[in-house]
Amino acid sequence: MHARRTSIAAALALGLFTFPVLAADLQPSELLKQAEAEQPAYLETLKTLVAVDTGTGQQQGLARVSEMLVERLEALGAEVTATPATPSAGDNIVGTLKGSGTANFLLMVHYDTVFAEGTAAKRPFRTDEKRAYGPGVADAKGGVAMILHAIKLLQAQQFDGFGTLTVLFNPDEEMGSAGSKKIIAELARKHDYVFSYEPPDKDAVTVATNGINAVMLEVKGKSSHAGSAPEEGRNAVMELAHQLVQLKDLGDPDKGTTVNWTMIKGGEKRNIIPASAAAEADMRYS
Ligand SMILES: [Zn+2]
Incomplete structure (x- = not known):
């Protein structure tokens, strides 16, 4: 049967x-x-x-x-x-x-x-x-x-x-x-x-494919004038950069998962300490 x-x-x-x-x-x-x-x-x-x-x-x-x-x-x-x-x-x-x-x-x-x-x-x-x-x-x-x-x-x-x-x-x-x-x-x-019935890219029957997801990272800081009072600001862009370096290895090759940071955004004006910054990562998992 x-x-x-x-x-x-x-x-x-x-x-x-x-x-x-x-x-x-x-x-x-x-x-x-x-x-x-x-x-x-x-x-x-x-x-x-x-x-x-x-x-x-x-x-x-x-x-x-x-x-x-x-x-x-x-x-x-x-x-x-x-x-x-x-x-x-x-x-x-x-x-x-x-x-x-x-x-x-x-x-x-x-x-x-x-x-x-x-x-x-x-x-x-x-x-x-x-x-x-x-x-x-x-x-x-x-x-x-x-x-x-x-x-x-x-x-x-x-x-x-x-x-x-x-x-x-x-x-x-x-x-x-x-x-x-x-x-x-x-x-x-x-x-x-x-x-x-999603056609595969070759003549094959596929028994598993990767899942896709997104990872969002948002950092909140505090704005301040970069010329007159930089010490009163909390720089969200600096913190985001710091976080990304820490989070660059979230993927696990043994499990077939990948996390790649692909987009960042932060700051409004060159003379203002940025109050917010954000990043997005592409994530795949088996
Ligand atoms: Zn499709």
Whole structure:
């Protein structure tokens, strides 16, 4: 049972879900052939998605793509809900398919991008022999299309050997998932396998990625005129510099964590002892 589940999991991850009976019976070469035959339809979906700007917060574009995704999931026979991802713009879209098996799968990815309004018009979708180009094509609309077509292939084989197959599309990943964190955690808890369809930068299935965080350091001092009474001031910039030297080794290479101080700010005028200073660090953890 476990081996079979793992095969299903691997097939889902690769978007190669095309078997008539059991995953274990499938010849990988046959599976690959079917997925390759699906490629033109996949690219057509990708083109449609990339043609609409959905930068995080761009309400209009997010709403248009949300509408498309709801429609596509319903066409696949899913029961679909779209709930506003407050405080973010756009909807969390959840599609549910029920099968006759026992293992529960969650397939998720975001449909917002990092691109400004107008990028899709300026830099429209195109392909060459090897790659597709356009705003958000890899991050992560390629994954959105992959989910839709993986399920389509699955259904073409009339496969329903899962308990629940849930799809989640969220609209705010690029700004920290403020309006989708909760539903991601809730849904993840209810499923045996969770697949993020964020396309990796090579042909691979990734089992773990780094988390990202920010470290903020603020120093409060006391201002004073640098010419007439410097001794009455408390120099926040000097203290910040001192702190940064002390805190430069917060990362731990053995645990794979890094902390790099990347921005500092302090002082208002050259002749005033600065009363405040601040620094920000980029933090990554496994
Ligand atoms: Zn992404």
